[in-house]
Amino acid sequence: MPRAKVSTVVLDAHDAHELADFYVRLLGYEVRADEPHWVLVGPPGGDGVSLAFETEPAYVRPVWPSRNPGDQQMMLHLDIEVDDLEGETARAVAEGAVLADHQPQDDVRVLFDPAGHPFCLWVRTEG
Structure with missing residues (x-):
């Protein structure tokens, strides 16, 4: 049977970077990927669920x-x-x-x- 696990939860926002910054401060996470409309953050050491933020203009x-x-x-x-x-x-x-x-x-x-x-x-x- 294939193994599957949730690795990332993605949240839309008007500004992906602003929301990522909030969760970095709140959770002590670090930025793992930073693109113009997408940011991925996760816990130091890599264990646990990551969060990603995507800019959605019509959010x-x-x-x-x-x-x-x-x-x-x-x-x-x-x-x-x-x-x-x-x-x-x-x-x-x-x-x-x-x-x-x-x-x-x-x-x-x-x-x-x-x-x-x-x-x-x-x-x-x-x-």
């Missing part, structure tokens, strides 16, 4: 949570495990993220990156 920010039929739906979100939820939330906001108004869980913080993609910071809880 439309997703709406989360969805409120109206016809809203641009969120297609995916990133879950990022952290040790200090409040500290990392504050750091993400300082780097350019926006805290979502709706927070569905006590051990998760939903934020939006500079292009409007939702992502979650979460802490592992016992149980």
